[in-house]
Amino acid sequence: MINMPLEKPQHRIAVLADQCVQCGLCLPVCPTYGLDGNEAESPRGRIALAAALARGQVSASPSLREPIDHCLGCLNCQRICPAGVQYEELLIETRGLLGPAPDRPGLLLGVVKRPTLNRWLQRLARWTGAMRWVPAVLAGKTASSWRAALSLLPRPSKLSPATPVSQRAPDLGMVTLFPGCAASVQDAEAEHAAELLLRAAGYxxxxxxxxxxxxLDLHDGAVADADRAAEQVRRAWSGAQADRLITITPGCLSTLRRALPGVRVxxxxxxxxxxxxxxxxxxxxxxxxxxxxxxxxxxxxxDEALVRLLKRIPNLELKRLSAPPYCCGAAGSHVLQxxxxxxxxxxxVLAHITRLDAQLVLSSNIGCRLHLAAGLAEHASTPPTLHPLTLLAQQLDIR
Structure with missing residues (x-):
């Protein structure tokens, strides 16, 4: 990661953009380019827009920021780039320069980021049947965002919860689990599963x-809020006395690593x-x-480590969805905005799941899993969705 804290954002963006050789190898793996077939909706196009913005060649108009706001931040392009373009850093810097989108669903995201409020409002939404009447009293894009949020309310799992097993003496060191915000509410069962599995292994x-x-704030250009969250991470970690920090939500990894350079996350x-x-x-x-x-x-x-773990479950028939550009579209706040x-x-993605005739769908990111579950429900499809850690913990046996 390029780290140039004393330089202006415009210069950092220009330096990052200059790494791109415009070869176009990123286009076939970009979900939004596949969706639109529009060069501006590709990594190469977004890099060109960011460079022009940084050099003052264009202004921050709605037409300029739209393709940048549409970016999922999936980083398929960064992984395949032969020139080593640090696309995530460029995207963060560019969105920070632009600031949050005017129609960013700030109220909804404020709920998501506060676990206690999130938990309480979910219970209220179910009790009042909010899915039926809340969008009706709102208008335009606001109604769409609330409708999307309500569709993501988790559905009960049809599988039985994990049962405790005898734990191995901890001889592999100490790890600290970061619960997060949405995951600490919707993925509490998976976090418990992670603890159970790690303790069974000897941690x-x-x-x-x-x-x-x-x-959510960092990738939406809300720089001040993201900085405050990073400081909270650093304060919490300072008292942890652990060998490494663990999260069950891959969407948090990059931000945690950014807040804690030098820490194994x-x-x-x-x-x-x-x-x-x-x-x-x-x-x-x-x-x-x-x-x-x-x-x-x-x-x-x-992903390969996860596949190895799942293949240790006897008689489990495991099918993996296709590699990029298969992105489900959740992408943090993207599904709401x-x-x-x-x-x-x-x-x-749903069409591929249907072709594979799944009895259970596994996904490790809370936003992806809830988004997929909502789509399966709309299509009257029956397979439940689950965090892979939850399944592994349910099948854990005493050796």
Whole structure:
């Protein structure tokens, strides 16, 4: 990552943009270019727009910022780029220069970022049937954002919860779990599963308090809010006394690493895969489809470790969804800000799930999983969705 804190944002953007050789190899792996077939909606096009903005050749008009706001931040382009363009850094700097989009759903995101308020309002929404009447009293894009948010309310799992197993003496060191904001509410079961699996492997596990790491703000150009969240991360970590920080949500990884340079920040899969000899799993004759979120493939790069873990479950028939550009369209706040585009991106993924005739769909990112679950429900499809850690913990056996 390029780190030039004393230079102006415009200069940092120009330096980052100059790394691009305009070869076009990023186009086939870009979901938004595949959606629109528009050069401006490609990484190469966005880099050109960012460079022109930084050099004062164009103004920050709505037509300029729209393709930049549409970017999913999936980083398929960064992974494949032969010139090593640091696209994520360029996107963050450019959005920071532009500032948050005028129609950014700030109120909704404020709820998502506050776990206690999020939990309370979800209960209220179910009790009042808010899905039916809230969009009707709102207008325009605001109604679309609220409708998208209400459609993401989690549905109950049809699988039984994980049961505790005897734990190995902790001889592999201590790790600290970062609960996050939305994950601490919607993925509490998966966080419990991560603790159970890590302890079974021989780790001592502690927890940080539940709060937002700042990923939503950082990737939306809300720089001041993102900086405050990063400072909260640093304060919380300073008392952790652990070897590394663990999150079950790959969408948080990049932001946590940015806030804690020099700290090992990972998801749990590589740690668990390194100690497969310590873990045993019960048989499960089930046809399972694995959706690998873009951030898990391109930031964590832990997808192969996850596949190795799942393949240790006897009789599990594991099918993996296609590699990029299959993005589900959730992408942090994208699903709330651009619900129609998010639905179009999701349609290809749902069609692939249908072709594979899944009995269960696994995805490790909370936004992706809720977005996929909402789409499956709209299509009257039956497979439940689950975090892969939850499934692994459910099948964990005493050796």
């Amino acid at each position: 001592r596990v502690t927890r940080l308090p539940a709060f937002c790491c700042g990923a 990972d998801d749990p899969y590589a740690l668990l895969a390194e100690h497969l000899d310590r873990l045993a799993f019960r048989s499960l004759p089930l046809r399972v489809v694995l959706h690998v979120p873009c951030t898990q493939a391109n930031v964590a790069r832990s 651009f619900p129609d585009r998010a639905d179009r991106l999701r349609d290809d």
